[in-house]
Amino acid sequence: MKKIVIYSKSYDSKMFKIKKDFYLNNKKNLQSIININNIYKRQTKRDNCQNCEKKINSKDFSSFGIDYIICKKCLHISGKYQNSNKFAYELYKGEKSKFYSLNYIKDFKGRVESIYRPKVKFLKKIIKDKFTLTDIGSGAGHFLKALEIENIKSSGYETSNHLVKIAKKFIKKNKIELMDFHKINKIIENNKSDCISLIGVLEHLSDPNLAIKSFKESKSKYLYISVPLFSFTTFLEHANPKVFPRQLGGGHTHLYTKKSLYYLFKKYKLNIIGEWWFGTDMPDLYRTLTNNFSSKNSKFFETNFHSFFSNYINEFQHILDKNKVCSEVHIVVKK
Numbered sequence: 486m487k488k489i490v491i492y493s494k495s496y497d498s499k500m501f502k503i504k505k506d507f508y509l510n511n512k513k514n515l516q517s518i519i520n521i522n523n524i525y526k527r528q529t530k531r532d533n534c535q536n537c538e539k540k541i542n543s544k545d546f547s548s549f550g551i552d553y554i555i556c557k558k559c560l561h562i563s564g565k566y567q568n569s570n571k572f573a574y575e576l577y578k579g580e581k582s583k584f585y586s587l588n589y590i591k592d593f594k595g596r597v598e599s600i601y602r603p604k605v606k607f608l609k610k611i612i613k614d615k616f617t618l619t620d621i622g623s624g625a626g627h628f629l630k631a632l633e634i635e636n637i638k639s640s641g642y643e644t645s646n647h648l649v650k651i652a653k654k655f656i657k658k659n660k661i662e663l664m665d666f667h668k669i670n671k672i673i674e675n676n677k678s679d680c681i682s683l684i685g686v687l688e689h690l691s692d693p694n695l696a697i698k699s700f701k702e703s704k705s706k707y708l709y710i711s712v713p714l715f716s717f718t719t720f721l722e723h724a725n726p727k728v729f730p731r732q733l734g735g736g737h738t739h740l741y742t743k744k745s746l747y748y749l750f751k752k753y754k755l756n757i758i759g760e761w762w763f764g765t766d767m768p769d770l771y772r773t774l775t776n777n778f779s780s781k782n783s784k785f786f787e788t789n790f791h792s793f794f795s796n797y798i799n800e801f802q803h804i805l806d807k808n809k810v811c812s813e814v815h816i817v818v819k820k
Contacts, residue, residue: 490759491607492762493802496764496799500600505598511696515730518734520701522550525738528569528572530567531567534556534561534749536556536561537559537748539558551734560745562733564739566737566738573644575668597627604815605634617678619676621683623648623657625652626648629641630652633659638659643670649661669696673700675703676703679707685711686709686711688738703705707817708755711813713733714740714764719732721766725773725776729775761816762811766805766812767801771794775790
């Protein structure tokens with residue numbers, strides 16, 4: 486099967502509207518990340534790369550109070566501390582999980598149409614035959630709803646009770662269930678669907694490699710993942726400590742690179758059959774600039790700045806996407 490590679494995705498006015506919380510509530514979002522980072526700093530220190538398990542020690546940079554190490558073997562970016570189950574529980578199942586659920590409630594249908602249906606269409610382009618799917622870490626069910634609209638039978642599993650309740654309000658045919666952290670890998674291994682999806686999940690797991698091993702042991706033929714990447718946005722966040730970091734920090738305690746992902750799939754003898762490279766590095770630049778602007782700027786200045794940026798934002802972003810150094814990637818692999 487020949488690999489299909491796609492680049493970029495339009496960032497339009499609908500996306501600006503959906504992501505407006507990032508622009509309007511910088512201080513609140515920033516404080517939430519700092520609070521989560523403080524919880525992360527209470528975990529056990531890391532000795533090995535989270536991706537290739539090579540010994541790591543000296544830090545390469547610090548961001549929002551956390552030290553990070555770039556693996557010399559696979560170029561994976563690991564946080565100084567373990568991404569433990571205890572940390573995950575506090576973040577996604579305790580009181581902190583309410584922070585994640587708030588934005589999911591807003592404009593559910595808009596998110597499904599603008600963000601999640603394109604993911605389903607991408608997957609259908611790669612897997613041309615009819616297929617069933619098991620979605621791990623379903624959040625508020627946006628992807629499950631998009632699959633439902635596209636007539637793809639699927640079931641989902643989510644660790645946050647808050648998000649499961651939201652999902653059940655919108656999903657009619659597909660199903661979502663509450664799952665325990667400790668059972669994630671068993672669910673992956675024992676499922677019987679054609680495809681497993683981990684949309685924005687792999688980077689949150691205490692042992693991502695174990696999830697890949699579980700897929701290898703399962704009856705599923707395909708694995709669909711999306712992960713945040715070490716990219717222009719990461720450098721932007723590092724240089725602007727007063728702006729909410731969307732890419733690195735909080736629940737994202739480590740980041741993949743093109744090299745570390747290719748290393749991972751080669752290690753487990755998985756064939757990449759589809760890639761979609763796109764990011765929001767330029768919208769992140771826009772957000773960073775606006776949050777650093779003086780409050781004394783005139784509305785005329787602000788309007789002209791927005792007009793300039795919105796006219797060229799997709800062209801700017803395409804340069805990063807085409808070179809596979811953007812903030813996100815979607816990959817489909819086959820056994």
